[in-house]
Amino acid sequence: MKTKNKIFLFIIVTLFIGLSSCKKESNQRGFYLQRFEVINPQLNAIIHGIQDSSAIKNVLRPEKNVVVMVLRIYNSVPEFGFTSAEMDDFSEMYIFQKNRRIVGYIDIENSPVIVLSTITSLYEFMDIFYKFLVPTENTKQFEYIYFPDNMYCFLDEFGIPCPPSLFDPYFYSYAFKDGKFVFMNYEDEL
Numbered sequence: 001m002k003t004k005n006k007i008f009l010f011i012i013v014t015l016f017i018g019l020s021s022c023k024k025e026s027n028q029r030g031f032y033l034q035r036f037e038v039i040n041p042q043l044n045a046i047i048h049g050i051q052d053s054s055a056i057k058n059v060l061r062p063e064k065n066v067v068v069m070v071l072r073i074y075n076s077v078p079e080f081g082f083t084s085a086e087m088d089d090f091s092e093m094y095i096f097q098k099n100r101r102i103v104g105y106i107d108i109e110n111s112p113v114i115v116l117s118t119i120t121s122l123y124e125f126m127d128i129f130y131k132f133l134v135p136t137e138n139t140k141q142f143e144y145i146y147f148p149d150n151m152y153c154f155l156d157e158f159g160i161p162c163p164p165s166l167f168d169p170y171f172y173s174y175a176f177k178d179g180k181f182v183f184m185n186y187e188d189e190l
Contacts, residue, residue, distance in 0.1 A: 029143055029144075029146040030141045030142055030143040030144075030145065030146060031102065031141070031142055031145040031146065032139045032140065032141050032142075033102065033104045033105045033114070033139060033140060033141075033142055033145070034104040034105075034135050034136070034138070034139050035104060035105055035106070035107055035135070035136045035138040035139065035140060036103070036104045036105065036106050036115060036133045036134060036135050036136065037106075037133060037134055037135075037136050038106060038132065038133045039131075039132065039133060039134055040131065040132040040133070042180065042181050043080065043132050043133070043181065046080070046082075046174055046181060047069070047082075047106065047108060047113060048108060050067065050082045050172060051067055051108050051109075051111060051113065053172075064086055064087045064088065065084050065085070065086065065087070066084065066085050066086075066087055066090060066112070066114055066144070067082065067083075067084055067085075067111070067112075067113045067114070068082065068083050068084065068085050068090075068094055068113070068114050068116060069081065069082055069106070069113050069114070069115050069116070070082075070083075070100065070116045070117065070118065070171070071103065071115065071116070071117040071118070071119065071125075071129055072117065072118040072119065073118075073119065073128060074175070077175045077176065077177055078128055078129065078132070078175070078176045079173055079174065079175045079176075079184065080132075080173070080174045080175075080176070080181070081171035081172065081173045081174075082171060082172045082173075082174075083169045083170060083171045083172070084169075085114075085169070087144035088144070090114070090144055090145065091144065091145050091146050091147070091148055092148050094116065094169075095116060095145070096147075096148055100116040100117060100118060101116065101117045101118070101119065101120060101125075102114075102116060102145065103115040103116060103117050103125070104135065105140065105142070106133065107140075112140070112142070114142070114145070115133070117129075132176075
């Protein structure tokens with residue numbers, strides 16, 4: 001009797017393992033981003049000011065709002081652009097449509113600022129921006145950051161691709177010139 005129970009238990013365990021290994025992979029969303037620490041006190045003050053700005057916050061849906069910082073080089077000068085984004089549109093509009101690199105996030109009073117960059121070279125990025133912020137060992141998953149599976153549209157019956165989206169957010173831009181941050185008031189897109 002004990003042998004039959006062992007065989008029955010072995011068959012049940014084997015079936016359970018077999019069925020669980022055949023389970024279809026779920027479409028998991030979310031990227032794990034590395035947390036960065038701001039080491040430049042001037043940049044830290046700017047980020048805190050931007051984070052508290054009513055112009056950057058979405059007052060209608062604050063729980064769906066995320067602050068974004070885009071880092072780039074413009075005329076050989078490091079620039080820091082700030083805007084806000086809707087979580088639902090963030091991956092497609094702010095990252096993949098503009099071909100920006102995901103750098104990580106900054107945690108300001110338990111509210112993340114997502115850091116993106118237009119610089120594709122990791123070594124160039126480190127050489128320029130590690131004077132302002134550095135990575136830490138901490139990571140965090142962001143469910144609203146994902147790789148879209150429908151980035152490209154089909155040609156219509158006349159062979160014309162879909163029209164470009166009307167996406168042009170306002171950026172508060174700061175350039176680091178002569179050892180200090182200067183507000184840049186121009187319409188150039190980041």
